[in-house]
Amino acid sequence: MNLPPLPPTGGETPGRSIVDVVNAQHRELLSLLTKLETEPDDPKVKSVLVAVASRHLCAEEQYLYPAIRTAVPGGDELADRELAEDQALLLLLSGDDMGAATAAIRRHVAADAEELLPMLEQMVPSEDLVRLGNRMETAQEAAPTRPHPSSPSTPPWNKVVDPLLGVVDKARDAVTGRKTYVRDL
Template identity: 75%
Template sequence: MSDVNLPPLPPTGGEIPGRSIVDVVAAQHRELLGLTERLTASPDDPAVASVLVATLSRHLCAEEQYLYPAVRTAVPGGEQIADRELAEDQAILERLRDLERTGDGRDDLAEAVRRHVAADAEELLPLLEQMVPSEDLVRLGNRFETAEEAAPTRPHPSTPSTPPWNKVVDPLVGVADKIRDVISSRATYVRDL
């Protein structure tokens, strides 16, 4: 049985479809790095800033809902790692809010994103991959992607960042954000650029 505290798998007799959370997060990190490069290369393009804010807001929300709780449960010393990552994510959300409000802080945000990606790639994801069975990594990946789609598209540093409350509040705030996005015709995905 898994140490990640997920409901049991249905008895299908086959492999679980989907990508592991490690693969999902790594792919999103590549996308985020590409967006930060575009942001610093074209600082006068508000659409790039808008897409980065939305993509990073969704990503951090999903990490808070599924990645960090898995790390807390399955990785020795996971409490400290997750707490450190949550503090760094909080700082990123505040930088995102500043970027969205004033357009300032692009370089600081880009550096914070690079640090976030490096910390996950060098420590957090390899530890998770070693400690959690591959079936559970795929299940977490599926849940991560679902949570990301329901997540807010704007930074909300004052909302809860740990379960269970973030799993309740984030989708509600996400609906409000998405309504605002539609009304304002705001770009929120890379495909919108």
């Protein structure tokens, strides 16, 4: 299992920054979109895409958006806008219109890369970015593998509810044999 690094024992904080973590997750999402375009009838690809996107959005809601709210001028408006777009994306992932979901994922990746992440990188010390990255990796592993658009999307409630939904989803995935990781393809 790929777990984030242990807390520091002195010196620099080990791990990847939240910017590196989010960018890696975005690359994974984009590669899944490409795979879905080449294999549109493969239910495993769609299943993995939905699971990866659901985990990613939950982790962003727990750590990226609160950091934006705190560190970036006008961060409340930015975070609220992103949360609304994420809720719309979760609804699309719940349905059958993968074309609209694909377009929404591409918009999500572009907005983060062009706007949110550069601002966060400028405003937050690198050690704090690494701590946020470690927490985001942990949150992603505990997150639900299915979209839950009606669940809480802001702390503290999402940090309580998301891991519980994650346990339920992972149990359902195990019982049904559903694939949820890129390595399963």
